Amino acid sequence: xxxxxxxxxxxxxxxxxxxxxxxxxxxxxxxxxxxxxxxxxxxxxxxxxxxxxxxxxxxxxxxxxxxxxxxxxxxxxxxxxxxxxxxxxxxxxxxxxxxxxxxxxxxxxxxxxxxxxxxxxxxxxxxxxxxxxxxxxxxxxxxxxxxxxxxxxxxxxxxxxxxxxxxxxxxxxxxxxxxxxxxxxxxxxxxxxxx
Amino acid sequence: xxxxxxxxxxxxxxxxxxxxxxxxxxxxxxxxxxxxxxxxxxxxxxxxxxxxxxxxxxxxxxxxxxxxxxxxxxxxxxxxxxxxxxxxxxxxxxxxxxxxxxxxxxxxxxxxxxxxxxxxxxxxxxxxxxxxxxxxxxxxxxxxxxxxxxxxxxxxxxxxxxxxxxxxxxxxxxxxxxxxxxxxxxxxxxxxxxxxxxxxxxxxxxxxxxxxxxxxxxxxxxxxxxxxxxxxxxxxxxxxxxxxxxxxxxxxxxxxxxxxxxxxxxxxxxxxxxxxxxxxxxxxxxxxxxxxxxxxxxxxxxxxxxxxxxxxxxxxxxxxxxxxxxxxxxxxxxxxxxxxxxxxx
Numbered sequence: 001x002x003x004x005x006x007x008x009x010x011x012x013x014x015x016x017x018x019x020x021x022x023x024x025x026x027x028x029x030x031x032x033x034x035x036x037x038x039x040x041x042x043x044x045x046x047x048x049x050x051x052x053x054x055x056x057x058x059x060x061x062x063x064x065x066x067x068x069x070x071x072x073x074x075x076x077x078x079x080x081x082x083x084x085x086x087x088x089x090x091x092x093x094x095x096x097x098x099x100x101x102x103x104x105x106x107x108x109x110x111x112x113x114x115x116x117x118x119x120x121x122x123x124x125x126x127x128x129x130x131x132x133x134x135x136x137x138x139x140x141x142x143x144x145x146x147x148x149x150x151x152x153x154x155x156x157x158x159x160x161x162x163x164x165x166x167x168x169x170x171x172x173x174x175x176x177x178x179x180x181x182x183x184x185x186x187x188x189x190x191x192x193x194x195x
Numbered sequence: 196x197x198x199x200x201x202x203x204x205x206x207x208x209x210x211x212x213x214x215x216x217x218x219x220x221x222x223x224x225x226x227x228x229x230x231x232x233x234x235x236x237x238x239x240x241x242x243x244x245x246x247x248x249x250x251x252x253x254x255x256x257x258x259x260x261x262x263x264x265x266x267x268x269x270x271x272x273x274x275x276x277x278x279x280x281x282x283x284x285x286x287x288x289x290x291x292x293x294x295x296x297x298x299x300x301x302x303x304x305x306x307x308x309x310x311x312x313x314x315x316x317x318x319x320x321x322x323x324x325x326x327x328x329x330x331x332x333x334x335x336x337x338x339x340x341x342x343x344x345x346x347x348x349x350x351x352x353x354x355x356x357x358x359x360x361x362x363x364x365x366x367x368x369x370x371x372x373x374x375x376x377x378x379x380x381x382x383x384x385x386x387x388x389x390x391x392x393x394x395x396x397x398x399x400x401x402x403x404x405x406x407x408x409x410x411x412x413x414x415x416x417x418x419x420x421x422x423x424x425x426x427x428x429x430x431x432x433x434x435x436x437x438x439x440x441x442x443x444x445x446x447x448x449x450x451x452x453x454x455x456x457x458x459x460x461x462x463x464x465x466x467x468x469x470x471x472x473x474x475x476x477x478x479x480x481x482x483x484x485x486x487x488x489x490x491x492x493x494x495x496x497x498x499x500x501x502x503x504x505x506x507x508x509x510x511x512x513x514x515x516x517x518x519x520x521x522x523x524x525x526x527x528x529x530x531x532x533x534x535x536x537x538x539x540x
Contacts (some may be wrong), residue, residue: 048426083232087511097353132230133226
C-alpha cells in the first residue's frame with residue numbers, strides 16, 4: 001500500500017483503516033470491562049487532543065454492552081501540558097481544558113486513554129496531573145497504537161495495535177471528530193516517512 | 196512573546212491566546228491543589244518602585260501557583276532609596292539570575308528601557324509605568340468582559356472576541372494607564388470604546404484615539420453601554436486643580452445611586468460596572484460597587500488567572516522559537532473589524 005505523495009518526498013502508509021480502528025476499540029472496550037470485572041467505578045480520561053474522542057468512543061462501546069453505564073458520566077479529559085518535562089525545549093504549548101466526570105476520581109478505576117504511546121513522557125505527565133486532582137484506586141492505560149521507543153518504565157494495559165516503527169517515521173492518527181473538517185479521510189492511522 | 200510591555204503592540208491573535216490560556220488557568224483556582232509545576236525552578240522578581248497591594252499580591256499568587264520562586268523587591272528600605280540607579284538594580288537582579296521581572300515604575304517607559312537594554316536577560320512584564328500602560332490590568336478587564344459577553348451570548352468564553360460590545364470608560368483618563376491599556380486592547384479585540392470625563396482630565400491628542408469622547412456622563416450612558424468602567428481619581432498624581440471640588444466631581448462624574456437606578460429604568464439589565472481598584476468610595480463610585488452589576492471582585496480573581504497566563508507564555512517554551520505550534524495557531528474570526536486609527540501588526 002506504499003504510495004509516494006505527489007507533492008513531496010513523504011511516503012504514507014495506512015496501517016489501520018476505519019473498520020480496523022473500530023474493531024480495535026471494540027476489543028479494548030471489552031478488555032477494560034474484563035479487567036475491571038464490570039463497569040463499577042470505571043472512569044475514562046482522554047488526553048487531549050485525540051485521546052478524548054477515543055475515550056468517548058470507548059465509553060459508548062462500554063455502554064452498549066452494559067445498560068447501567070451512561071457514557072457521558074464516565075468520560076473526562078485530562079490536560080497534561082503544565083506537567084510536561086519538555087516545556088522549555090519546545091515552542092510554548094497552550095493548555096487545554098481538564099474536565100472530570102461529576103463523580104470525581106477519588107477511589108475510582110481511572111483508565112487513561114491516548115492515541116499513540118511513544119516515549120511514555122506524556123503518560124508520566126498525566127500521572128502527575130492525576131495526583132493533583134485526586135487519588136484513584138487504580139490507574140490503567142489504554143492506547144490505540146503502541147509504536148515502541150519507550151524512554152521511561154511505562155507500559156500500556158490495553159493496546160489497539162502494536163506498531164514497530166523507526167523513530168524517523170511519524171505516526172498520525174486521524175479521527176472524524178477532530179480531523180473530519182480538514183477533508184482528510186476520517187478515522188485512520190497513517191505512518192509517514194520522509195524518504 | 197518575550198516581554199509584555201504594552202497592549203498597544205499586542206496583536207489580536209496574541210491577546211486571544213493569552214485570554215484562552217487564562218481561561219484554563221482559572222480552573223486551577225477552583226481545585227483543591229491550586230498549583231501547577233510548569234515554572235518549577237524559575238525565579239520571578241516583583242520590582243515595585245511604586246506602592247501597590249493588589250497588583251503585587253496578584254503577581255505573587257500567580258507565580259506561586261505556577262511553582263516559580265518569587266522575590267519581592269520593594270523600593271522602600273532597598274538600595275534604591277540610597278540612590279541606586281535602575282541599571283544597577285537590574286544588573287543585580289541579573290546576577291541573581293532572575294527569569295522574569297515584574298516592574299512597576301513612576302516613570303512612563305521604564306519597563307521598555309529595561310527590556311531594550313542589555314542590563315538583564317529576563318522577561319520583563321510591565322505592571323504599570325507612570326501614565327503610560329498597565330497591560331495585565333487591561334487583560335484582566337478584557338477577560339472579565341469576555342466571560343460576561345460570552346455568558347449573555349450563550350457561547351463558551353474561549354476563542355470569543357469582544358466584537359459588538361460597547362464599553363464606557365469614565366473619569367480621570369489623563370492620569371490613567373489603565374484607561375490607555377484598555378482603549379488599545381478592547382478595540383483590538385473588537386469592542387467599541389467610549390470615554391467620558393471632564394475636559395481637564397482628558398489627555399491632549401485624544402482625538403486620534405480609536406474611541407468616542409463624551410463630556411457628559413449621562414449623555415454617554417444614553418449610548419446604552421454593555422459595561423461601565425469607573426477609573427480611580429488619582430489624587431496623588433494631581434499637582435494642579437483639575438476640577439472645582441470633589442463634591443462637584445462626584446455629582447457630575449461619580450457612578451452614584453441615581454445612575455445605578457437609571458440603568459434599571461433604561462432596561463440595561465446586562466450592563467456591568469467595573470473598577471480597577473482601589474476605590475475612592477463616595478467619590479467616583481458608591482453603592483454601585485456592591486450591586487449585583489459589580490464585577491470588581493471577579494476582576495481581582497481573574498487577575499491571578501491572567502497573570503498566570505502571562506508568566507506561563509513568557510517563561511515556557513524555547514526562547515529561540517516564537518512561533519506557536521502549527522496545530523495551535525489561532526485563526527481569527529473573519530468578522531473582526533480593524534479599529535480605526537490603528538495599523539495591524
